Amino acid sequence: MSADFTKSLVILILSTFVIASFSLLVWVVPNLLRTPELIEGSRAIPLTALQVAGRDVYISEGCHVCHTQMVRPLEPEVKRNGRANQESDDIYEFPNLWGSKRTGPDLTNLGRKYSDQWHLLHLIDPRSVVPTSIMPAYPWLFEQVLSGDSITGKMETLRRLGVPYSDEEISEARLEIRGKTKGEVLIHYLQSLGVDTAREVNYE
Ligand code: HEC
16 A cells, blocks of 8 residues: 555656656757758748748737647648648747647648738638638737837847848848838738748658
8 A cells, every 4th residue: 555656746746857858858859969950951941020020929919829830740630731840840930839729720831822911801800701710800910010129139039049140131120120010010921831841742
């Protein structure tokens, strides 16, 4: 009659530590060792300043709470959502937006699926283009105008993390964004999704 181990704080902490270390060893360490190889073989293209600003809107509005950006290599998923993600796709993603809940469709390969005008109508009122949609409406995104003041710092941080932005791209970013609405930059981001990595669709 052994004691119930779930009631021992020490065992709980120790076992959490052992399992977390094992996951780190199996999933994270091998990829850290292969980082140069992954970067070399990646088709990912860094986001433009407008797309970086759009990605921030995507995060701040919580789009990733309902939408994943992670197609698993399973036949039904690939049929529905296009090319499966590969580990080298996300070398410029900080933080990644894989998500974990699919109230709406996966958006990994969304770019160029619809026109900019469709996205505009859909974001202002999803029911106007998809009558049965339960997605919330985001009309204010097309009223709130960006100053672009924070973009320089963001791009410099991304460069420090390994995204190869030139000095020129960083210094021009603020003026590119200034005066654009949150909705406009968000559409720039949505239209970029997957167009770099899915250049050749492969259903492996
Ligand atoms: C409460 C959950 C929820 C949130 C939050 C949400 N969506 Fe959706 N989204 C959905 C659902 C459900 C659909 C499917 C119906 C439709 O097309 O409107 C959808 C569909 C979409 C589609 C069409 C995808 C396709 O392949 O047809 C896009 C694009 C999209 N959402 C973008 C966004 C963006 C951008 C945001 C954040 C501003 C967002 N969604 C926030 C639930 C959500």
